[in-house]
Amino acid sequence: MKLTFLGVSSALSVGYLKFHSNMLLETDSGKHILIDCGGDVRHAMFELGYTPKQIDAVFISHLHADHVGGLEWLGFSKFFMENIQLPLYIAPELKERLWNNVLSGGMSTLEYKEATLETFFQLEALDDNMSFTLDNHVFKLIKVPHSYSNNHLLPSYGLLIYGKQHKVFITTDTRFALEELSSVYQEADIIFHDCETSEHLSNQHSHYNQLITLSKEIKQKIWLYDYNDCQLPDALADGFLGFVTRGQQFEF
Template structure:
């Protein structure tokens, strides 16, 4: 089982070919699930030699454009070039909003019918405990605090993935919430953590200066990603595994 980082940078990053923070998980039998599908994804995939044809499913953590902005490209590519509806894994409360608030404008019109989400995507079952199975591997959705709208939490869903050798936790976009996430931090063997490195705190993400206060036992399991365009701090000296670089792969 392999995790491949198609991109490693924040929504606001430009240049440096770091793209957005989207990943691929490839199982031992060669099935590939895209972990988020942001606006940069086709370029990020091209740089590593992947095309839409090689994608078997997609998981969406939340509805910011650096996580969903490439879905129109993916849906249209699979529909028009392969006549395939892409298996879609998404948190239950996000599915309708994905179509109505994100995709409907560009994807609803087809010459012979009015399209809907199911025209291009095949929503897959998420169990009551918020887990799903992909190619016999268990993916557990972990609700993390990211954005608020009018005091209402708009969550992102991280993933705890049970691999062959290790359990990995991909936080996706999350605020610094050590109390909420502590049990998952402990459960995971390796953590891939959202890490803002800009001078100013957005309060939507976990900032490096906050993450550095975690215990040494937790930090020694953490790889950092989703960072900004700036000089990066010395993560090794501070007890982390390091900053993930674009294209980096992890067997687990």
């Protein structure tokens, strides 16, 4: 499998090529699954030569705009240009809110009928372990602590991917949560980790100053992404694999 970072920037980054931290995973058979679909994904895909026709499925981790803001464009593109319902992998607890709170305002009305989420997307079932299988590879959803609403933790998920040679953990957006994620850190061979780098701590993401406290064993597995517009620290000197750059590819 090959993982391409369409973007590596935080949600609030601004400027040319400062794309959201969405990824494209290509399976061994050539299928492409989009891992999150932020508001600038169409531009991020275009810059790297990808089109909607190449997308075979999409996984959504949570409902912030830098992860779902491009779904209307992608759903409409597949529906109107290809007459296809795009396979969608998402936690069951997010489906209703994705439609009611995010997509219905722009997508619910077609000329001759009232549309639903299923009009544009083929909702794929997860098994009892919150996993799905694509091209004989298992993708396991890992619940991560990201944001709260009125003291209630909102659902958000990373992905643990079982490749041929390596187990890869993509945190998506997560707070620093060593106790909750320690077992996944241990199981994974490679980790792509959410990493805030701004002076201001949002408390919504893992900050670099928190991540450097991880053990040497864990840090040497970690690539950092989803960082802010600022001078980046020396990740290699601090024991990490480095900061991911836009367009960088990994095979596993």
